[in-house]
Amino acid sequence: MARIDHGFYSLEERIFYVLLLLGGGITAAGLYAAHSMETHGHAITGMTNQVVWGLPHVFAIFLIVAASGVLNVASIGSVFGQALYKPRAPLSGLLSLAMLAGGLTVLMLDLGRPDRVIVAATHYNASSVFAWNVLLYSGMAAIVALYLWTLLERRMNRYAKAAGVAALIWRFALTTGTGSIFAFLVARQAYQSAVLAPLFIVLSFAWGLAVFLIVQAAMYAWNGQALPEAVRARMARLLGVFVAAALYLVAVYHLTNLYFAKQAAFEAFILLGRGDPSGLFAPLFWFGYVGLGALLPMLLLWLPQAAGPRSLLAACALVLLGAFALLFVFIIGGQAFPLEIFPGYTATSSFADGTAEIYSPRWPEWLLGFGGLGVAFLLTTIGVRALDFLPQDDFVGRAE
Numbered sequence: 028m029a030r031i032d033h034g035f036y037s038l039e040e041r042i043f044y045v046l047l048l049l050g051g052g053i054t055a056a057g058l059y060a061a062h063s064m065e066t067h068g069h070a071i072t073g074m075t076n077q078v079v080w081g082l083p084h085v086f087a088i089f090l091i092v093a094a095s096g097v098l099n100v101a102s103i104g105s106v107f108g109q110a111l112y113k114p115r116a117p118l119s120g121l122l123s124l125a126m127l128a129g130g131l132t133v134l135m136l137d138l139g140r141p142d143r144v145i146v147a148a149t150h151y152n153a154s155s156v157f158a159w160n161v162l163l164y165s166g167m168a169a170i171v172a173l174y175l176w177t178l179l180e181r182r183m184n185r186y187a188k189a190a191g192v193a194a195l196i197w198r199f200a201l202t203t204g205t206g207s208i209f210a211f212l213v214a215r216q217a218y219q220s221a222v223l224a225p226l227f228i229v230l231s232f233a234w235g236l237a238v239f240l241i242v243q244a245a246m247y248a249w250n251g252q253a254l255p256e257a258v259r260a261r262m263a264r265l266l267g268v269f270v271a272a273a274l275y276l277v278a279v280y281h282l283t284n285l286y287f288a289k290q291a292a293f294e295a296f297i298l299l300g301r302g303d304p305s306g307l308f309a310p311l312f313w314f315g316y317v318g319l320g321a322l323l324p325m326l327l328l329w330l331p332q333a334a335g336p337r338s339l340l341a342a343c344a345l346v347l348l349g350a351f352a353l354l355f356v357f358i359i360g361g362q363a364f365p366l367e368i369f370p371g372y373t374a375t376s377s378f379a380d381g382t383a384e385i386y387s388p389r390w391p392e393w394l395l396g397f398g399g400l401g402v403a404f405l406l407t408t409i410g411v412r413a414l415d416f417l418p419q420d421d422f423v424g425r426a427e
Contacts, residue, residue: 042249043412050405057398060391061136073387078362082388083137085354086396089234090130090403091164091205092227093350095198096235098123098171102198105178105191111258114418115243116191120175121410122242122403123198123235124168129403131164133395156204156211163201170194179414202228209361217293217361222283226276233269234350237343240266242407244340246417254336263339267328270346274321277353289367296364296383297356305385308360311352320349359386
C-alpha cells in the first residue's frame with residue numbers, strides 16, 4: 028500500500044493503529060467479562076445446571092472449526108499443487124493460528140477456573156476426548172507455525188509440501204476430535220452420532236473459506252487493489268460446493284436421528300419447535316441456517332446474474348451468520364432438550380426433570396465471545412502489519 032503522509036503518521040500507519048485499538052478494545056472487553064465471571068461466578072450468566080455450555084462455547088467452537096478450515100486454502104496450493112492458491116497460503120496459515128488462539132482463549136476463560144488448565148496439561152487422561160484435544164490444539168499451532176516458516180523462509184521452501192501434508196493430516200484429526208467431543212457425549216441424547224466427525228470437517232471447509240475470502244477482500248481494498256476475476260469466480264464456486272456439502276451432511280445427521288424412534292421427540296423439538304418454551308430453535312435452524320446460511324449463499328455464488336465481488340462478500344457474511352445459528356441450535360438446543368434418563372418411563376422430581384430449559388445469554392457471555400473474535404482480529408492485524416501476507420498474483424487490477 029502506498030504511504031500517504033498526513034502529519035506525523037502516514038495514512039497506512041493511522042489505519043493500522045485504529046484497527047489495533049479496535050481489536051484491543053474488544054479483547055479487553057472480553058477479558059473484563061471473564062474477570063467478572065471469575066469474581067462473581069457463573070450466576071451472572073444465563074447458564075444453568077442444564078445448559079452448562081453457553082454462548083461463549085458457540086464462539087469458541089466456531090473459531091476452532093474455522094481455524095482448521097481456513098488452512099484448506101494453503102493445503103490446496105501446497106499439497107495439491109494448485110498454483111492459484113499458493114500465493115494465499117501464508118495468509119491462510121496466519122488466519123489459522125489467529126482463530127485457533129481466539130477460540131482457545133474463549134474456551135479456557137469460560138471454564139470458570141482458567142488456572143485448572145495446568146492440571147489438564149500435567150495430568151493426562153488418555154481415556155478422555157477432551158484430553159486428546161489438548162494435544163490436537165497444541166500440535167496444530169506448532170505444525171502451522173512450522174508450515175509458515177517453510178513458506179516465508181526461502182531456504183526452507185523445499186520443505187513446504189511436507190509441512191503442508193502434515194498440517195492437512197493434523198487439521199483433519201483436530202476437527203474430527205472437536206466433532207467427537209459431541210459424538211462421544213452420552214449425557215446428551217441430542218448428540219451421540221458418528222456423522223458429527225465428518226460433518227464438522229465439511230463445516231470447517233465452508234466457514235474457513237468464508238472467513239478467508241472476507242479477510243482477503245479487506246486486504247485488497249486496504250492496498251487499493253482488486254482480486255482477479257478468474258480467482259474470485261473459482262473461489263466462489265468452491266465455497267458454493269462446501270456450503271452445499273455441509274447442508275447435505277446436516278440433513279443426513281437429522282435424517283439419521285429421525286430413523287431412530289428414541290430421537291423423534293428431540294427432532295420435533297429442534298425442527299418443529301415442539302416443546303420448546305423459548306420458540307427459538309426451529310426458526311434459527313430453518314431461517315437462520317438453512318435459508319440465510321445455506322440456500323441464499325448458494326444462489327449468490329452460483330447464479331450468473333448474481334455474480335460479482337459484492338455478491339461474494341454477501342454470501343460469505345451469510346455463511347458465517349448461518350454458522351452461528353447452526354451452532355447455537357446444535358450446542359444450546361442439544362442441552363435445553365430434557366434428557367431421557369429412563370426410556371419408556373416418566374421421571375419427575377423437584378429438579379425439573381423432563382422439562383425443556385430456557386436459556387438467555389447475558390452480557391458477560393456476549394463480551395467473552397466477541398473477545399475471542401477480538402483476539403483473532405488483533406493477531407491477524409499485527410501479523411499482516413509485521414509481514415507481507417498480501418497474496419501476490421501475476422495479474423492484479425486496481426480497485427475502481
